[in-house]
Amino acid sequence: MNGLTTLLLDVDGTLAETEDIHRQSFNRSFKQAGLDWHWSPELYGELLAVTGGKERIRHYLRSYLPDFDVDIKLDEYIAGLHAAKTAIYTTTVASGGVPMRPGVRRLLAEARKAGLRLAIATTTTPVNVTALLHHNLAADSEHWFDVIAAGGVVAAKKPAPDIYYYAMEKLAVHPHECLAIEDSANGLYSAQDAGVTTLVTVSQYTRGQDFEGAALVLDQLGEPDSPFKVISGDAGDHTYVNVDLLQELHARMSE
Numbered sequence: 001m002n003g004l005t006t007l008l009l010d011v012d013g014t015l016a017e018t019e020d021i022h023r024q025s026f027n028r029s030f031k032q033a034g035l036d037w038h039w040s041p042e043l044y045g046e047l048l049a050v051t052g053g054k055e056r057i058r059h060y061l062r063s064y065l066p067d068f069d070v071d072i073k074l075d076e077y078i079a080g081l082h083a084a085k086t087a088i089y090t091t092t093v094a095s096g097g098v099p100m101r102p103g104v105r106r107l108l109a110e111a112r113k114a115g116l117r118l119a120i121a122t123t124t125t126p127v128n129v130t131a132l133l134h135h136n137l138a139a140d141s142e143h144w145f146d147v148i149a150a151g152g153v154v155a156a157k158k159p160a161p162d163i164y165y166y167a168m169e170k171l172a173v174h175p176h177e178c179l180a181i182e183d184s185a186n187g188l189y190s191a192q193d194a195g196v197t198t199l200v201t202v203s204q205y206t207r208g209q210d211f212e213g214a215a216l217v218l219d220q221l222g223e224p225d226s227p228f229k230v231i232s233g234d235a236g237d238h239t240y241v242n243v244d245l246l247q248e249l250h251a252r253m254s255e
């Protein structure tokens, strides 16, 4: 079946601008642990080349603090820091006040009404997804998604295609009937390498990344009264992303 049946959605930077909340949560967990580490937005922008919070801390140590030493296994130490960061992040997000990006709430409603299946394919830790959806989208919104594929369910994180393969396997769908929405180059490569047509909406930390191969690159999904800006690709006469545009993109990329 080549028709579009399923939307695969990234979380951080796509559903909401959450990366800076992650950054601040990392910094607070470092302070809590008595460390003088501080990730500025500039440094964090670089560290985002590595997906996964634990992997990012390890990359930071290797690149910036190679002599850092602890009297326990480094993996355990990093896992402890990351658990503290996750607790801070989920508490922050659970307080609500993290708006969905423009167009997200509307497009999800339109897609559900049109009978499209929804799923999530994210690198972030599952509890972060639950907190974001439950407290910022709708109390029952986790149930809008047939599959929530997140975090460590796969060994290789984005840009590896594993999380998309995992989601599609759980959905029992073929890549040709899916379309992904992502915000980062790592996310695009992950979906693309899994054979999935991908729409990119750039975010706070991903503007300027290389989105070669994306079906369309926009500054946001947009709203009827607040049009998107096309960064690359052809959006035809559309000024905001709706199910029609998604189906057009999917059909175009399936030719």
Ligand code: XBP
Residues within 6 Å of the ligand: 010, 011, 012, 013, 019, 022, 050, 051, 052, 053, 054, 121, 122, 123, 124, 125, 128, 158, 184, 187
């Ligand atoms: C982006 C990521 C995540 C977050 C931090 O995820 O790379 O690692 O930065 O979350 P997405 P964790 O695929 O949704 O864009 O600390 O839980 O890993």
Ligand code: MG
Residues within 6 Å of the ligand: 010, 011, 012, 013, 014, 182, 183, 184, 187
């Ligand atoms: Mg993302």
